[in-house]
Amino acid sequence: MMFFKLAYFDIKNSFNLEWKKLLVVPIGFLTVCFPFYLRYAKIGAGGFGDFWLYMFGGIKEYTYDDAFKFPVIWTVVLLYLFYITLYYPYNDLLGYGQNVLIRSGSRFNWWLSKCLWNAFAVVTFFTLGAALVALFCVFTGGPLSTEISPLMYTEVFEMAADIVYPSYTVGTLIGMPLLTAVAISQLQMLLSLWLRPIFSFGVTAAILILSAYYLKPFMVGNYAMPIRSVEVIPNGVSPQNGVIILSAIIIACIVIGGIAFKYYDIINKEN
């Protein structure tokens, strides 16, 4: 019962403190969607799947034949999400959260509540994003489906034109980026226990760039790029393996964080 009270408090408290950060989300999503619509509607792209893929598609595999360009939109969207989830647990631990921690009587419950809050924040971000994209589609007359216009691959992602690209499932298009974001966000929160938040944010940025550079199953950012899925390219990452790896990361973060937090020196943290 105490755990649910804690989780409810965290969700409510974080919303009261951090709601301003969510205001940027509609502006950001629309800033990405509108130029995309102006530029690519003429090639038949303009459905929900096209917009979503434009933002979360990532970048095709880097093959060293040209300068490496990191996926800007994918990086900005995910980094902003990780920025939203970066500061609240740390700030709470140095402030009012200490009283809550003492009253709750369990450090593990406190940590678990923060993990739940973290996942909830990511899901909220994705839900808000999906709702905004859907709304944009309604206004522009685009179809609300995960169908991808064939020219998206060749025109936007500069992929080979001689391949028939399959349609995505909702799981690959939305589910995998969501799960990956939850896992990386949990990892970032765990790292913030030992590093300062700004350093763990730097590590998160590095994970994203490493993932964009290397197409490897253990570079977890690849699971957040639907165009690198095995459903699209033969050497892509498997969503099934991704679910296993990402779930393992989430569970490991909860357990390791819970144990570490049990022996964590909160008083010295303030200095």
Next chain:
Amino acid sequence: MKALLKTELHKALKNKYFFITLIIASVIAVLGAINRINEYQSVLELVNADKAAHGGVSWRNPYLPADTLFTYWIGGECFSLYFSLYFLLIPLFAAFPYGWSYFMERKNGYVKNVITRTSKKSYFLSKYTAVFIAGGLAVALPLLLNFLTVSCFVPARTPSVLYSAYTYVVFSQMWSALFYTHPFVYVGLYLLLNFAFGGLIACLCLAISFVIKNRVAVLVVPLFLMLCLNFANTYSRSWELSPINFLHPGVVVNPANGWIVLLEGACLFAVSFGVTMWRGQRDDVF
């Protein structure tokens, strides 16, 4: 003013965050150097194998004017992970050493002690200078380290314009003539440019401290600003808009234009210096 500046510089350049940032950035720069030195060694092996197979004479073009120090240091190559990571993280490297200082000094009350002993103008001028120098050094020193490391292993041949397809410095790139005639001057100018933008980005944190009341946000906002410019760049087909790309001496996406670089630098200076001096002198710290 002189004593205050000395104190500020001492605080800026002898704090643990400056050293931590230098170490992290230097690790990336040195790893980048090792990566490219290994690459050069494998190129040399190919050239030597070709020579050995043909009685000491190269049959194939060894592309020597394209394989030089100026195309192998972190600012000359566009292929490794390290160049991408380094230039993406420049806004964080610049901000972290001392960009947060005014925010913390206002929060813990240090500012009150200073401005009762000196003028606000002197304090903010000194602060701006110290933040600028710390941010600039944190960005430029690891680049210099990378250049010096690579120069120990890769010869500094003057690049030939005939090999521009391999050097990633095209005709329309800012200062490209210098690259093919006086490459050391070109590298030196880019190091200065990185120093200047590193400093300006750090000073942007100082200006943001007047508006935002969250330390992490103060440090992260410049990164997002640079990424937004990078996003705007995806719609520019001719000139480079993003400092993340134009601070790299080679052409990553679009060639750099001197006027755009100057304009962005001037805007960064106007905003950071203007806000710092105006709000700094106007706002009450008590």
